[in-house]
Amino acid sequence: MSPTDWLNRSVSRLAGKKSAENDEKKASKLGADQQIKGLEAPKKIAHAEALPAGRSTRDRLKATLRKKEEALSPRVLRRTLQELRAVIDPQVSEVEGGLRAKGVALWYAQAAANERRDMWLLMSEQFVADAQKTQAAQAQFAAAVGTPDEAVAEVRYRRATVSPRRRLLQRFSAFPEGIRFLVNLRADMLPHLKGDKRLAALDVEMEYMFSTWFDVGFLDLRRLSWDSPASLIEKLIKYEAVHDIKSWSDVKNRLDSDRRCYGFFHPRLPDDPLIFVEVALSHDMAGCITPLLDESADLEDLNLATTAIFYSISNTQAGLRGVSFGDSLIKRVVDTLKDEFPKLKTFVTLSPIPGLRAWLGKSMPELASQLHDTDVLSLSDKSPLKLSLLQQAAIYLGRETAGGKPLDAVAKFHLGNGARVERLNWAGDPSGKGIKQSYGLMVNYLYDLKRLDKHRALLAQGKISVSGEVQSLMA
Numbered sequence: 001m002s003p004t005d006w007l008n009r010s011v012s013r014l015a016g017k018k019s020a021e022n023d024e025k026k027a028s029k030l031g032a033d034q035q036i037k038g039l040e041a042p043k044k045i046a047h048a049e050a051l052p053a054g055r056s057t058r059d060r061l062k063a064t065l066r067k068k069e070e071a072l073s074p075r076v077l078r079r080t081l082q083e084l085r086a087v088i089d090p091q092v093s094e095v096e097g098g099l100r101a102k103g104v105a106l107w108y109a110q111a112a113a114n115e116r117r118d119m120w121l122l123m124s125e126q127f128v129a130d131a132q133k134t135q136a137a138q139a140q141f142a143a144a145v146g147t148p149d150e151a152v153a154e155v156r157y158r159r160a161t162v163s164p165r166r167r168l169l170q171r172f173s174a175f176p177e178g179i180r181f182l183v184n185l186r187a188d189m190l191p192h193l194k195g196d197k198r199l200a201a202l203d204v205e206m207e208y209m210f211s212t213w214f215d216v217g218f219l220d221l222r223r224l225s226w227d228s229p230a231s232l233i234e235k236l237i238k239y240e241a242v243h244d245i246k247s248w249s250d251v252k253n254r255l256d257s258d259r260r261c262y263g264f265f266h267p268r269l270p271d272d273p274l275i276f277v278e279v280a281l282s283h284d285m286a287g288c289i290t291p292l293l294d295e296s297a298d299l300e301d302l303n304l305a306t307t308a309i310f311y312s313i314s315n316t317q318a319g320l321r322g323v324s325f326g327d328s329l330i331k332r333v334v335d336t337l338k339d340e341f342p343k344l345k346t347f348v349t350l351s352p353i354p355g356l357r358a359w360l361g362k363s364m365p366e367l368a369s370q371l372h373d374t375d376v377l378s379l380s381d382k383s384p385l386k387l388s389l390l391q392q393a394a395i396y397l398g399r400e401t402a403g404g405k406p407l408d409a410v411a412k413f414h415l416g417n418g419a420r421v422e423r424l425n426w427a428g429d430p431s432g433k434g435i436k437q438s439y440g441l442m443v444n445y446l447y448d449l450k451r452l453d454k455h456r457a458l459l460a461q462g463k464i465s466v467s468g469e470v471q472s473l474m475a
Contacts (some may be wrong), residue, residue, distance in 0.1 A: 015141040028193050045415045056198070057081075057118075057125045059129040071114035081122050083107075088167045098174025101356035105172065105181045117196075120189050124202035127165035134160045147449040177269040179213065182206065187319035207322040213318060214274065216328040219264040221336065224276065235272060236261070239316040242352060244433075249295050254278055260308075262333050264325050269317075275325045277333055281305040281341065285444055286350050289434075307346040308337050313413075336448065347447040348422060350430060353438040355408045359396055360389075367392065376439045377427050390424055393441050394473035397421050398466045406464060411445075418452025419445040420465035424473070 054069055061081065063074040072080065086092075087100045106118055137153075144153035172178045180203035186206045193199050224232060233255075237245045245251050255261055258281050263273030280292050283304045291297055292311055310333075313326060334347050361368040367388055379386040398421055400407040406415050415421070421443060428434070428442025446467070448455075455465040466474070 024088070033231045033350065048238070057121050059124075070118070070399075071112065072118045077118060077122070080107075080119060083125055084119075084122060084168065084471050086128075087122045087171045088164055094171070094174055097171040098178065101168075101172040101178065105175075105178070108181075108185070109119040116185075116188065116304070117192065120185075120199055120202055121196075123168065124199050125167060127163055127168055128201070129161050129163045136160070144187070144247060163205065164203075165202065166209065169209050170205065173209075173213065173268075176268075179266075183210070183269075183317055183319035184323075185319070186210075187317065188415050190318060190321060192231070206319075210320055210323050214323050214325070216264070216325065219266055219274070219325070219328075221262055221329070221332045222265055223336075224255065224261040224263055226252055226274070231271065232273075235316070236276065237271075239276070239314050240312065241314040242312040243289060243293060250293070253293070253295040256299060257304070258282075258302060260333075260337065262329070262336065264329055272316060274317055274320065275315045275329055277310055277314075277329055279337070280309040280311055281344075282309055285346065285348050287423070287428055287442070289429050289431075289442065291351060292350070303342065303343075305341060306335070306343055307348060308341075311340075311347040311351075326413055330417060330447065334449070347449070349414060349419070349443075349445040349447075350425075350428065351410050351414065351443050351445055352410060352434065353393065353397065353412060353441055353443055356393055356396055356438040356441065357436065359400065359407065360392055364392060371439060376435070377430055388442070389439060390426070391473050392423055392439070394421075394466075394470050397424075397443060397465050398470055401462065401464075404462055405459075407429070409442075415455070415459055415464060417447070419447045419448040420451075420455055420467060421465045421470050422446035422468060429469065 008262065055063075055065065057077065060066070060074055061078055066073045083104055087097055087104065089097070089100075092100070104119075108119060111119070127133045134157075137157040141150075141153040141157040144150045169182060172182055186203065189199060189203065193203055224236065225457055226233075233251060236254075237251055246252070255260075260279040260281070261276060262279075263276035280286065280300075281301055281302060283306055285307055286292060286309050289311060292309070310330065313329070315325070332383070337344055337347075350402045357368070360371075367385075370385060371389060374385060375387075376389070397406070397408060397411050406412040411421070422442040425444065429438070430440050434440045434442070451465075458465055
């Protein structure tokens with residue numbers, strides 16, 4: 001059977017309500033890869049979090065009729081499970097297994113949103129490790145402890161605990177668009193985890209696999225410039241998560257000669273940066289985002305530049321949640337900038353404080369109420385209200401933790417990388433978004449290259465590194 005015949009047969013068998021003739025025409029017209037790329041904008045399940053958990057897939061597979069809230073009938077559910085199991089058939093090669101996985105992916109691309117959910121449930125609930133083999137291997141390992149066979153028994157035990165689900169994901173990664181398919185599938189699924197705990201196993205398995213496949217050792221650091229392909233620049237506009245890009249002239253300003261933009265790329269996703277950082281080169285530490293985004297501002301003299309300001313870091317793939325790239329990206333960019341500009345001595349961020357306003361509303365509602373009725377940007381330097389806000393912001397960033405980690409999401413990222421809280425900036429972001437998040441406050445995190453390990457060690461002890469200026473505000 002030719003690859004095209006296999007793909008069309010798989011799609012036709014799984015489609016259920018659609019005829020083989022229509023599926024073949026669609027496959028011929030669009031092409032297999034193009035259909036899978038269509039998953040970049042997956043259909044959403046309306047109010048999925050509120051849907052009842054319903055029967056397990058085990059019960060549904062034994063049934064003859066489906067219930068009202070169930071998408072696939074028991075017959076189609078059994079057929080879907082059969083096709084998924086065929087992907088990891090031990091009698092077929094990696095190539096054949098990847099081809100079968102592609103057939104399933106083609107069906108998924110055409111499936112309705114709630115039908116996709118049924119496939120997630122099958123992958124999560126039906127591909128578990130063999131309990132008897134795991135228990136036997138565990139017993140053998142326990143018996144071998146302290147003997148020459150201990151190491152081998154330990155390896156065999158670990159192998160026994162590996163679920164067929166992991167093998168299934170590996171087979172999906174075998175065809176050219178497979179990794180993109182899986183990343184998009186997880187992005188599609190993530191919003192529904194809270195409402196359906198049965199999906200947790202698949203999510204955890206995917207996060208583990210992605211952490212391996214997207215290890216920074218496999219990633220390429222590339223500079224993005226105005227000379228980059230237009231399709232890539234459009235990705236920057238689409239994925240910018242900190243300061244929205246409003247126009248082509250805006251993005252051109254961010255890619256000008258006194259700026260740098262770098263992204264991490266994976267060989268299997270060559271046209272999509274997984275994460276990118278925008279950097280401004282300057283002669284001092286910036287305290288306000290407005291001049292950095294001013295398209296009419298004069299260019300910095302690169303011969304006088306001593307400071308690199310990281311003012312935006314954006315992840316682009318929701319499906320890679322939990323996979324960390326940021327710390328390695330910053331380190332690689334710092335090394336790259338030092339090679340290009342030996343005079344650079346200071347590496348600092350200009351960062352938002354996204355959780356400040358919400359935290360203040362809960363911890364100090366009276367102060368929050370006063371601020372709500374005040375034009376904070378017009379407060380004078382001697383205003384008690386301004387001083388109170390700065391003090392609380394310093395406490396929020398320098399003391400507040402959850403599970404031993406900084407409470408603010410951006411602070412957790414930078415402080416976890418070894419930076420310290422360097423300076424609070426009044427009216428650092430006077431935009432509507434800045435006021436809504438933090439009353440316009442922004443913060444500089446300093447990356448002191450000689451003290452990164454020290455700061456991380458202190459954070460592990462529950463101590464957040466701050467500058468003397470910020471410490472005085474906390475007193």
